[in-house]
Amino acid sequence: MATQRPDQEPAPRAGDGSPGTGDGSGRNTGRAASTSGGEAAVREAAGGKAAGEDAENAASVADLEDRLRRALADADNTRKRCAQQLAEERAAERARVAAAWLTVVDNLDRALAHANADAEAVIDGVRAVRDQAVGLLAALGYPRHDETGVPFDPQQHDAVSVVPDGDAPPGTVLQVVRPGYGDGTQQLRPAAVVVAGGQG
DSSP, X not given: OOOOOTTSOOOOOTTSOOTXXXXXXXXXXXXXXXXXXXXXXXXXXXXHHHHHHHHHHHHHHHHHHHXXXXXXXXXXXXXXXXXXXXXXXXXXXXXXXXXXXHHHHHHHHHHHHTTTSOHHHHHHHHHHHHHHHHHHHHHTTOOEEOOOSSBOOTTTEEEEEEEEOSSSOTTBEEEEXXXXXXXXXXXXXXXXXXXXXXXX
8 A cells, every 4th residue: 555645635535525626616517507597587587577567557558548538539529519509509599589579570560551540550559569579578588677666676776866755755666767677687677767765
């Protein structure tokens, strides 16, 4: 058996992980390669998941934008349809009111046609036309107000003059200069009246 000299280093044993041995370095390299491959796989999986989420988000945004465009278009169409219906209803109402006044105009024409006849008959005819017009205004929601002897009401009367009158209490309507038509918010105009004042 060979004798080892004191200054000679012992020979490395196989598999002890010392530098220069084949078994130790091979295992370390394998572990490093395995770790790198696992991290790459994780990164690839995470990237694929993020890409899938981005695609889903983009699809959701596109769907919401499409719904918004449709809602805005529907709202605009509804606005235009309502505006058109309102214009048509106003035109129909104007035509209805104008048609109701045609008979008044016709009767005035008849009264004028008999202007050279009996004056009393003409006056009666004009008075009848006036009554017809007053009735038409009342039917439209604007009744005539020409009452005297009633208390002055600033909502229905417009005082054009105040005169002393010993027979009527102050604030009494003595005379209607111009009749009023309508009530409250449905008032065309107030009645112009002369009101009794206190004794001077």
